[in-house]
Amino acid sequence: MDFTAETSSNGVVERTFSLNDVTGVLWSPAAGADGAPLVLAGHTGGLHKKAPGLVASAHHMVTTNGFRVAAIDAPGHGDRPRNAKDEQWVASLLQARAAGESIDPIVAEYNSSLAERAVPEWQATLDALQALPEIGTEAPVGYGGTTLGTAIGLLLTATEPRITAASFGGVLVFDELIEAARKITVPVEFLLPWDDEEIARAPGLALFDACASKEKTLRVYPGRHNHVPRYEAENQGRFFLRALGQAG
Amino acid sequence: MQFTSETSSDGVVERGFTTGEVTGLLWSPVGHSDPAPLVLMGHGGGQHKRAPGILSRAYHFVTTCGFAVAAIDAPGHGDRQRTPEDEQQIAGLRQAQASGDFLDAVVRYNASLSARAVPEWQATLDALEKLPDVEGPVGYWGVALGTAIGVALTAVEPRIVAAVFGLIGPESLTDAAARITIPIQFLAQSDAPDDPHSGTGLYDAFASTDKSLISNPAAHYRGRPFELESSTRFFLEHFSTAGA
Numbered sequence: 001m002d003f004t005a006e007t008s009s010n011g012v013v014e015r016t017f018s019l020n021d022v023t024g025v026l027w028s029p030a031a032g033a034d035g036a037p038l039v040l041a042g043h044t045g046g047l048h049k050k051a052p053g054l055v056a057s058a059h060h061m062v063t064t065n066g067f068r069v070a071a072i073d074a075p076g077h078g079d080r081p082r083n084a085k086d087e088q089w090v091a092s093l094l095q096a097r098a099a100g101e102s103i104d105p106i107v108a109e110y111n112s113s114l115a116e117r118a119v120p121e122w123q124a125t126l127d128a129l130q131a132l133p134e135i136g137t138e139a140p141v142g143y144g145g146t147t148l149g150t151a152i153g154l155l156l157t158a159t160e161p162r163i164t165a166a167s168f169g170g171v172l173v174f175d176e177l178i179e180a181a182r183k184i185t186v187p188v189e190f191l192l193p194w195d196d197e198e199i200a201r202a203p204g205l206a207l208f209d210a211c212a213s214k215e216k217t218l219r220v221y222p223g224r225h226n227h228v229p230r231y232e233a234e235n236q237g238r239f240f241l242r243a244l245g246q247a248g
Numbered sequence: 249m250q251f252t253s254e255t256s257s258d259g260v261v262e263r264g265f266t267t268g269e270v271t272g273l274l275w276s277p278v279g280h281s282d283p284a285p286l287v288l289m290g291h292g293g294g295q296h297k298r299a300p301g302i303l304s305r306a307y308h309f310v311t312t313c314g315f316a317v318a319a320i321d322a323p324g325h326g327d328r329q330r331t332p333e334d335e336q337q338i339a340g341l342r343q344a345q346a347s348g349d350f351l352d353a354v355v356r357y358n359a360s361l362s363a364r365a366v367p368e369w370q371a372t373l374d375a376l377e378k379l380p381d382v383e384g385p386v387g388y389w390g391v392a393l394g395t396a397i398g399v400a401l402t403a404v405e406p407r408i409v410a411a412v413f414g415l416i417g418p419e420s421l422t423d424a425a426a427r428i429t430i431p432i433q434f435l436a437q438s439d440a441p442d443d444p445h446s447g448t449g450l451y452d453a454f455a456s457t458d459k460s461l462i463s464n465p466a467a468h469y470r471g472r473p474f475e476l477e478s479s480t481r482f483f484l485e486h487f488s489t490a491g492a
Binding site: 201209221222232 | 436438444445448451452457458459460461462463464465467478481485
């Protein structure tokens with residue numbers, strides 16, 4: 001893992017890094033405790049590791065909880081080039097949207113491919129983060145993300161025992177995600193947008209129901225997936241604090 | 249309103265009162281002289297104003313926020329006599345339990361209780377607001393029967409500025425819910441055997457732009473106070489925007 005830049009503002013140190021062809025960012029408290037919990041943050045489809053919503057919630061997690069937060073660009077997102085197949089998916093997505101056709105089958109196929117590629121990338125990133133002395137292998141690890149970040153996170157959490165709590169959001173549900181949810185037993189919360197023309201309610205409820213965790217909470221909010229109310233960012237911070245523990 | 253008893257423990261004064269034939273309890277902070285916002289609490293079916301779920305939450309609201317909290321017995325519940333109509337409805341409930349028509353019978357009984365309880369709550373609120381201890385915004389907290397009564401009350405009572413409901417969502421409450429525009433927090437049970445995510449239909453019906461639904465498996469609520477903390481924050485936030 002190579003650190004490529006470091007800046008700091010408002011008590012938050014931001015370090016960008018690369019690991020092979022994966023580009024990422026690590027946010028830490030300026031005076032962070034060694035071994036503080038680490039939250040892996042997955043961005044939404046079409047965005048990147050430093051999308052404004054992700055940065056805001058990462059800063060909240062760092063300043064309020066004293067946690068560290070890491071985000072990486074999904075394949076073909078942010079600083080990473082798209083391959084030819086990705087280009088095709090994005091083109092058909094835009095085409096379907098413009099034509100008023102359902103984007104569901106394209107998103108399911110594209111997200112499934114991205115998630116399959118992203119899971120080993122996240123695992124390698126976690127290996128590298130745990131090799132940093134301030135993180136180590138004892139720091140509790142959580143995962144948070146919505147839409148594409150949820151698709152990747154469900155597959156990752158189902159196969160990665162180091163993740164001990166996860167926060168998911170609105171996502172276009174396909175079979176692999178339901179199967180992954182059935183394997184998840186760590187404490188989870190799901191945020192579900194109630195009025196989103198691209199994310200239906202019933203599959204969201206079915207995904208929550210499929211999750212095998214004993215400790216699970218569904219939080220429904222009005223509007224579209226990208227209109228997450230401000231209090232839900234605070235709820236997410238409190239969820240991780242309960243599930244991962246205090247920093248230091 | 250007549251006060252009939254007064255005790256205090258753990259920093260909370262509990263006063264029993266009656267207004268007409270309605271029996272109620274008012275909890276407030278010991279030695280608290282400033283007027284405080286008020287939370288009205290509606291108990292569940294077959295329970296009463298001092299049921300454990302009411303008492304523990306009332307104490308929490310008083311001790312952590314300094315609110316005044318009031319609960320009254322629903323008609324035919326707690327210290328109140330059942331009318332012949334109540335007796336008939338309860339006999340009907342028992343029969344329905346045997347024949348598998350229980351949920352419909354509960355909805356009918358709740359509707360009858362609610363029609364009587366709404367004016368009782370309004371008279372109680374009139375009386376409570378005359379007390380020097382109570383001033384400012386009013387909230388409502390009630391699940392199950394407490395929701396049946398609370399939704400009907402909130403639809404017609406502009407003094408209520410924020411409400412927590414949950415656990416049930418019969419279609420009979422949809423029209424009242426559609427008239428409600430205040431902030432709502434709705435507590436649901438994701439693994440309710442007869443109605444998974446109990447009440448999502450009712451949640452959908454509220455006209456409020458600020459409404460959240462929190463659904464947990466039943467086992468998740470036991471001994472875990474954090475949804476109470478989330479209701480506490482909900483009242484604090486909306487009482488302060490209402491100018492408490």
